[in-house]
Amino acid sequence: MNEAPAARLISAGQKSLRPLSRIAASVAVLAVLAPILVVIFSWGSDQTEIWQHLIATQLSSLLRNTLVLLMGVGLCVSVLGISLAWLVVMCDFPGRAKFEWLLMLPMAVPAYVLAFVVLGLFDFSGPLQSFLSRELGLPLIDVRHEAVVVLVLSLVLYPYVYMLARSAFLSQSSDTIEAARSLGSGAWGAFFRVALPMARPAIIAGVSLALMETLADFGTVAVFNYDTFTTAIYKAWFGFFSLQAAAQLASLLLLFVALTLFAEKRLRGRRRYVQGSQLHHHFRHPLTGLRAWAVTAYCLLVLSVAFFLPVLQMLIWAFEVGAAQLDARFGALLWHSLSLALQASVLTVAIATLLAFSRWRAGPRQRAFFDLAQLGYALPGSVLAVGVVISFSRIEQQLLFPLQAWLGMEARSVLVGTVLALLAAYWIRFLAVASGPIDASLLRIRPSIPDAARTLGARPLEVLWRIYLPMLRPGLLTAAILVFVDVIKEMPATLLLRPYGWDTLAVRIYEMTSEGEWQRAALPALTIVLLGLVPVIISIKRTLK
Amino acid sequence: MRSVLVIGLALLLAACGEGPESQKADEGLVVYTARKEHLIKPLFDRFTAQTGIPIRYVTDAAGPLLARLQAEGERSRADLLITVDAGNLWQAAEAGVLQPIESDVLASNIPSALRDEGNRWFGLSIRARTIIYSTERVKPSELSTYEALADEQWTGRLCLRTAKKVYNQSLVATMIAARGEAETEEIVSGWVKNLAVPPFSNDNKVVEAIAAGQCDVGIVNTYYLARMVADDPSLPVTMFWPNQQGEGADGRGVHLNISGAGITRASQHVAEAQQLIEWLSGTDAQLQLALLNQEYPVNPQVSLPEPLTRWGEFEGDDIPVAEAGRLQGEAIRVMDRAGYR
Helix, strand or coil, rough: CHHHHHHHHHHHHHHEEEEEEHHHHHHHHHHHHHHHHHHHHHHHCCCCHHHHHHHHHHHHHHHHHHHHHHHHHHHHHHHHHHHHHHHHHHHHHHHHHHHHCCHHHHHHHHHHHHHHHHHHHCCCHHHHHHHHHHHHCCCCCCCCHHHHHHHHHHHHHHHHHHHHHHHHHCCCCCCHHHHHHHCCHHHHHHHHHHHHCCHHHHHHHHHHHHHHHHHCCCHHHCCCCCCCCCHHHHHHHHHHHHHHHHHHHHHHHHHHHHHHHHHHHHCCCEEEECCCCCCCCCEEEECCCHHHHHHHHHHHHHHHHHHHHHHHHHHHHHHHHCHHCCCHHHHHHHHHHHHHHHHHHHHHHHHHHHHHHHHHHHHHHHHHHHHHHHHHCCCCCHHHHHHHHHHHHHHHHHHHHHHEEEEEEEECCCCCCCHHHHHHHHHHHHHHHHHHHHHHHHHHCCCCHHHHHHCCCCCHHHHHHHHHHHHHHHHHHHHHHHHHHHHHCCHHHHHHHHHCCCCCCCHHHHHHHHHCCCHHHHHHHHHHHHHHHHHHHHHHHHHHH | CHHHHHHHHHHHHHHHHHHHHHHHHHHHHEEECCCHHHHHHHHHHHHHHCCCCCCCEEECCCHHHHHHHHHHHCCCCEEEEEEEEEHHHHHHHCCCCEECCHHHHHHCCCCHCCCCCCCCCCCEEEEEEEEEEEECCCCCCCCCHHHHCCCHCCCEEEECCCCCCCCHHHHHHHHHHHHHHHHHHHHHHHHHHHHHCCCCCCHHHHHHHHCCCCCCCEEHHHHHHHHHHHHCCCCEEECCCCCCCHHHHHCCCCCEEEEEEEEECCCCCCHHHHHHHHHHHHHHHHHHHHHCCCEEECCCCCCHHHHHHHHCCCCCCCCCCCHHCHHHHHHHHHHHCCCCC
């Protein structure tokens, strides 16, 4: 009998908020679509000649390389990320508590930095091979192998999987695992049949982030001169000077990602992963003897190659070059990187949260519409940046300049060449990064909790502020950190869209590395890594508390 | 969480406040430059000190800068485009974003092969792409032309930078102009057959590979080697000036490329922009430009400064550098067909 008025209350309250948030969310999706539409409209122009040339010469090997890279990185980040997260959450071994947060650090290392450190150290002109060939007469070998490219990308991308899988495992109550084990499952059985399926949304989100980054990567593969699909995009653009052909190629990349995401969503279907009780205690399986040390060694190895090695090498390079670079300009670079990253992460997380709620409440067809907002991540950075320039210029010329003239103002650019365009590029690109953790933690909230709050008479905003936000907090924080670190590392969009004087650390790295002067890029690269560490460590402190 | 939000919002407001203010300074020049900041800023500073004209600039690769110029169209605030490689300048002129300039100063300071015949862009420094070799394993008498590096004697001994770099595309483009497409493709295939290892991502790596003993000869822009020799004078790698003797294509000279500048069609400060280009082509700036990056001056009245004289005199290919732009697409096709990555 009590239910009828409560239900009325819910529907009344929700209705008042819905149109507004839905309009805002739709605008966000349209903003993401604007640069993407520029890319898709490129099909209006005839680029047959370039296509014929690409098909006749390189396209098949580029596709093969891209697939190999995707499968290799997908496999490696899954194995590394899931195994490390599981060990750290479920087992006890020497150094576990330290590794729990240390293992996230490689995320702060830009992939292209690890690439040139690996090449600098292990290539035949590097110290290792010089020594081996001088002292032992070993033949020189070329380390620029496919497997090395896969490994380098995997080592900096596995933290996406690790972070998301770790928080998923953490939020699984021990009770569920215990139940499985008391019903006769072994440790492996409980992992594969209970823990892994329950963590699946988080893991898939992590792996797809890693794969999208791989797909859009240009810097890392360029260091190894390993040709992938993005190579064809840049060849069409910088070589044949056909932005249209480049955009056509990029749109195929988009199509591929869209289909994959769609397929994954279909596979997952409307299955929901809802937890039992909140976890009170967390039981860790203590490892002993050789096994414990083997696990410690495994964690240490990953961490050394992915983090300590590049940081150490950059420290050495930075000292060699000297303190000459540490001038007032360096302070400005630092400040620009920092403030852009902070602004972008707040903005992106806010928009991603809005979209997550809209998606959550929407019907299946509308849900597909909101899913489109994820696509920005799959475009190579500079293609997206050009998309933003072109679409924003059009908006200015068609809409804003006439409006300014009508208002009797002087027509001037308010989008292109300002911080607004740059921030827009950032959130359009990194929305997918923020959505992963937010969606995953939203999915884990038992619907009965907000339902109960509403039944008890809470208004929608109150439910949002007092129920959802606190429960989403870990997800929101993870999202903010991921975006922060990604923005600090971001290079192509920053280069093209920054206003005059807004040079960042990544811009400085570009200036140095494009002339092959990696030593001089060491100091800004090191600073990027350190900046990226700060939020990672803060968040870990909070979750460990 | 709430404090992060507040900080973020404050920063956002600060940035929005900063935006319009920084655009207020409408006087002065705006330059889009693909030349790296540390290689051009000292010159801008000098120009500003001498003339009182402030310069603001954005650095990026040539492709994105050109795309931005095109998208901004008539409203662009850029006055000048400075890029490396003639191919990029040629494309910018083709895209219609540059305007012609009549200047007697530029006509006398810059040889005609190093500027656009329509006067839409002008070379500012010469970048010579030459053969380098190991002083331990190669005698200079074994070397003659770029083309001869396709000969069998260099099997497994050649190192090259990737074909995706425009420097190599320009080199092959001028070879097509001299020898035709079919012969050039044969030569490039010969290079690929002779490679000791797959192509490198940059010229420094080519020099390092020769020094380490991975290969014996390579092709790089002179300033890469000059910079590395300046750091380490004992480096067992040195330059050879190819195509200096013989008839026709064999004696056409060292492949030259340029860095250069053009004034945008949208420029509101054409007089000042022209003043900057003329100043850059003058003796003082030319000397600076050469010293900054060990490139060669375009202005024939400037005598070579000290570190550059070390490599000796050479004859440059006098084909107009614009040809490299016109034939760039052909060059890429030839290299793709030859399997040069």
